[in-house]
Amino acid sequence: MRTATPSDLTITPRDLSFAASAPTSRWWLGGDPVATAFFDALSATFPYGERYFIECVRRYRGAAEPPLQQQIAAFVAQEAMHTREHVRLNGQIAAHGFDVAAMEARTKLRLDYARAQPPLKQLGGTIALEHFTAILAHALLADPRHLEGAPAEAQAMWRWHAIEELEHKAVAFDTFVVVAAKLPPWRRWLLRASTMGIATSLLFSTVGRNIADIFTAGGINRPGTWARLAAYLLVKPGILRQVSAEYLAYFRPGFHPWARDDRALAAEAERALPAMAELGVQM
Numbered sequence: 001m002r003t004a005t006p007s008d009l010t011i012t013p014r015d016l017s018f019a020a021s022a023p024t025s026r027w028w029l030g031g032d033p034v035a036t037a038f039f040d041a042l043s044a045t046f047p048y049g050e051r052y053f054i055e056c057v058r059r060y061r062g063a064a065e066p067p068l069q070q071q072i073a074a075f076v077a078q079e080a081m082h083t084r085e086h087v088r089l090n091g092q093i094a095a096h097g098f099d100v101a102a103m104e105a106r107t108k109l110r111l112d113y114a115r116a117q118p119p120l121k122q123l124g125g126t127i128a129l130e131h132f133t134a135i136l137a138h139a140l141l142a143d144p145r146h147l148e149g150a151p152a153e154a155q156a157m158w159r160w161h162a163i164e165e166l167e168h169k170a171v172a173f174d175t176f177v178v179v180a181a182k183l184p185p186w187r188r189w190l191l192r193a194s195t196m197g198i199a200t201s202l203l204f205s206t207v208g209r210n211i212a213d214i215f216t217a218g219g220i221n222r223p224g225t226w227a228r229l230a231a232y233l234l235v236k237p238g239i240l241r242q243v244s245a246e247y248l249a250y251f252r253p254g255f256h257p258w259a260r261d262d263r264a265l266a267a268e269a270e271r272a273l274p275a276m277a278e279l280g281v282q283m
Helices: 033-058 067-094 101-114 121-142 154-168 171-179 185-217 223-234 241-249 263-270
Strands: none
Touching: 033 067, 033 101, 033 121, 033 171, 033 185, 033 223, 067 101, 067 154, 067 171, 101 121, 101 185, 121 154, 121 171, 121 185, 121 241, 121 263, 154 263, 185 223, 223 241
């Protein structure tokens, strides 16, 4: 396995603070409860999830060469700030009457299971979930429909997060390359593939249960709502359909996250960040 991370890549922690002001709308994403529930359910997984990613990658920092050590430090800084902002955002979601504490406890339970696995397997799960966040981030930035109708402040926070997910998308993977270098190629691939399968199952079950909680609290947990969710995720705008090819690419021998260079997409989104930084998230 060779790293394909661009030699001139810059990972920049952007310490932007989005004010935790009073929420103004329960269904903040264009008044659409289905779209809002999807993003809220994701947000509920981030604080515990990103702390876990930091833990798994930082464990191996001493094995990396100085350039990768610097990237790990930047990765940790970015993920720590994402955690901080999603803790604030989750407080706003809870203010609408949603049981975010139960959703976060669900995430913690899944991650406690992961922590019982061998450290290298934990890192394998981390690179799988980091791939998920990267391909979702790409879709979010590439297709404005995903945040269409959201308040400017909410769009700012989600795009800021997506930009940084793209920048550090290979840090955990490159750490895995270093740590697993002595394994035969087939064992490295098998570890990657198997942990992606487990990570996919855990992610979908966790987010799906979170969405069910939101639908129940909102009084809309019925078959028609789930049919609308399926159409939203798979048809229009169809974020899961949009990421399916890149998801499958992960199983290809020789895969690397930077096989798709999306720095231009991130740079285009970043040009709007200075104005966004002055906004506070109001959901």
